Amino acid sequence: MSSVNVTIQELTRTVDPGLRPAARGAGGAPSATASSTCTPDLAKSPWNFDGGSPAYGPGASMGDTAPADTPRQGGIPEEYRLATDAELDARIRAAKETLGDRLVVLGHFYQRDEVVQYADFVGDSFQLANAALTKPDAEYIVFCGVHFMAETADILSRGDQAVVLPNLAAGCSMADMADESSVEECWEQLMELYAEEDDDGRAPVIPVTYMNCSAALKAFVGRHGGIVCTSSNASTVLEWAFERGRRVLFFPDQHLGRNTAKAMGVPLEAMPMWNPRRPLGGNSAEALQEAQVILWHGFCSVHKRFTVGQIEGARAEYPGCRVIVHPECPMEVVDAADAAGSTDFIRKAVAAATEPTTFAIGTEVNMVNRLAAEYPQHTIFCLDPVICPCSTMYRIHPGYLAWVLEELVAGRIVNRITVDAVTAVDAKTALERMLAARP
Numbered sequence: 001m002s003s004v005n006v007t008i009q010e011l012t013r014t015v016d017p018g019l020r021p022a023a024r025g026a027g028g029a030p031s032a033t034a035s036s037t038c039t040p041d042l043a044k045s046p047w048n049f050d051g052g053s054p055a056y057g058p059g060a061s062m063g064d065t066a067p068a069d070t071p072r073q074g075g076i077p078e079e080y081r082l083a084t085d086a087e088l089d090a091r092i093r094a095a096k097e098t099l100g101d102r103l104v105v106l107g108h109f110y111q112r113d114e115v116v117q118y119a120d121f122v123g124d125s126f127q128l129a130n131a132a133l134t135k136p137d138a139e140y141i142v143f144c145g146v147h148f149m150a151e152t153a154d155i156l157s158r159g160d161q162a163v164v165l166p167n168l169a170a171g172c173s174m175a176d177m178a179d180e181s182s183v184e185e186c187w188e189q190l191m192e193l194y195a196e197e198d199d200d201g202r203a204p205v206i207p208v209t210y211m212n213c214s215a216a217l218k219a220f221v222g223r224h225g226g227i228v229c230t231s232s233n234a235s236t237v238l239e240w241a242f243e244r245g246r247r248v249l250f251f252p253d254q255h256l257g258r259n260t261a262k263a264m265g266v267p268l269e270a271m272p273m274w275n276p277r278r279p280l281g282g283n284s285a286e287a288l289q290e291a292q293v294i295l296w297h298g299f300c301s302v303h304k305r306f307t308v309g310q311i312e313g314a315r316a317e318y319p320g321c322r323v324i325v326h327p328e329c330p331m332e333v334v335d336a337a338d339a340a341g342s343t344d345f346i347r348k349a350v351a352a353a354t355e356p357t358t359f360a361i362g363t364e365v366n367m368v369n370r371l372a373a374e375y376p377q378h379t380i381f382c383l384d385p386v387i388c389p390c391s392t393m394y395r396i397h398p399g400y401l402a403w404v405l406e407e408l409v410a411g412r413i414v415n416r417i418t419v420d421a422v423t424a425v426d427a428k429t430a431l432e433r434m435l436a437a438r439p
Contacts (some may be wrong), residue, residue, distance in 0.1 A: 015031045020200060038062070038388030046395045047081055050074070060301040061173040067383030070176065071147060071416075073169040073395070080399040085114070088398040089194045092118055095416040097404035103408065105140040105401075106153070108130060108145035109343045110302075110364040110393045115144050115401060120164045125149040125211055128228050129156050140408050143417075144391050144401065146170045150417040155236055155424045155431065163417045164408070166400035172212060172411045176394055177298035178252035180216040182276040183207075188223065189251065190294075197246075205294070207243035207382040208237060209430070210253050214302075215419045217251070219426035227433040231327050232342035234260040238293075249274075251296030255303065259334045262295045271295055302390050303328035306362040310383040314360035318379070324349055325362030325383070343367060350375055364390050 002028075008217035031324035034119045041048075041058035049057040052072035056062060065371040070250045081089070096103060096118065106128040107119025116122055125145060129152045132141045132261040141163045143150040147170060187207070194204035207226035209217050218228055225244065234256055241248045258271055272291040273283030280288060281297075288294065306329045314321055323348050325337040339349065343363060350359055350371050358379040365382045366389055372380035409416045419427065 026142045038386055046397050056173050056391040057395055059394050060388045061391035062299055064173040067176050070171055073167045076403045080403045081151050088402045091160040091402045095409050098409050101137045102139045104135040105142045106133055109367045110390050112366055113145050114398055116163055117286050129153040144396050148172055148175045151419050154417050154419050155427050164404050165415050165417050166404050168415055169394040172315040174252055174298055174300045175213050178296050203245040204242040205247040205249050207249045208241050209251055209375050213252055215423050215427050218430050219423045222426035222430035228430045236437050245332050248306045249294045252298035253328055254295040255330055257295045258331050266292050275296055282346050302364050305384050306333050308332050308336045318358045321358035323360045323362050
């Protein structure tokens with residue numbers, strides 16, 4: 001678990017991602033002003049957006065349509081909304097001290113610094129779910145991330161541990177792009193199409209879901225012989241799936257699926273896109289029969305913002321800079337970069353640089369800022385000059401964290417995330433297959 005044992009004592013800079021440019025290293029980097037943020041609403045507290053119609057809030061996903069059943073956060077007491085930063089800081093630290101080993105706080109790489117400073121572990125979603133398992137005395141797991149991450153933590157935790165999400169409105173637009181009913185309908189159409197194929201001992205199609213999905217979809221792949229992947233092990237998981245099936249149905253992120261399969265030698269023409277609003281996903285029966293990977297029509301709104309033009313601009317201003325992007329970026333961006341990999345891959349690449357280096361990074365700005373603060377010997381900046389953080393990660397605020405922690409001190413559990421037993425069993429099966437699929 002050494003990859004997630006990064007505490008806030010190692011992170012020395014606080015940045016408001018909605019109001020400042022990406023952090024700069026020793027050599028400086030392109031800057032953005034407050035007026036160039038994606039929306040001035042980022043300066044407002046998240047409770048301004050809670051309780052209304054379903055929406056993801058300001059940030060990269062603000063243009064995405066939220067499903068009607070998107071979780072919403074009810075109001076919290078006025079004392080938390082009106083408290084100063086110093087007051088919230090004192091209350092959070094006091095509550096953590098009172099709860100002691102009964103509590104573990106998890107903070108995702110993309111979380112804002114004014115929240116992640118209270119985290120006992122910082123990492124990606126699956127690292128954090130496993131990090132909680134290293135605290136067996138913890139009764140409460142407070143996950144400063146988004147909804148699907150808290151679900152995964154609940155699936156992997158003991159039944160007597162409570163997982164808490166400080167703001168229920170912290171969802172994920174990508175995860176919502178593949179809902180259970182749409183995936184079930186897709187599966188039925190594919191099973192009917194492939195029913196007449198010769199039986200060669202392999203399944204006609206193996207479902208593979210990215211970690212960034214609901215527990216219901218993890219359970220779906222568990223029931224149908226499929227598997228979960230992360231951005232760091234997607235190629236290993238696809239190899240596992242191809243050993244067992246003729247094709248892969250990959251959801252919800254088309255870009256991770258396409259970039260991973262392309263790197264493994266799968267031709268683009270063998271990767272049709274499935275649009276859930278059209279019969280056969282908008283494809284011909286012949287295209288689906290010839291397919292090797294069927295890609296779901298989903299994406300991350302943060303990583304979709306990165307462009308080849310941004311890379312060209314970075315190279316022009318900083319000749320010799322090293323460009324690293326996340327594999328959720330579009331294919332042409334990954335192809336133009338020097339390297340692509342998970343959040344942990346990006347972090348390790350920066351840490352491994354022995355000489356002062358200029359890094360242009362294509363991932364969520366909070367993580368880029370944190371790397372720049374942690375490695376001031378390098379010049380580190382975000383490829384996207386318009387600072388636009390993850391909308392839903394931004395919904396977590398110190399006010400919500402103080403509220404849920406003080407409720408725990410009072411013996412009340414609020415915002416608990418639970419996955420029903422049947423769903424949890426099937427989802428855990430898919431997760432365990434992932435853990436067993438080693439390079």
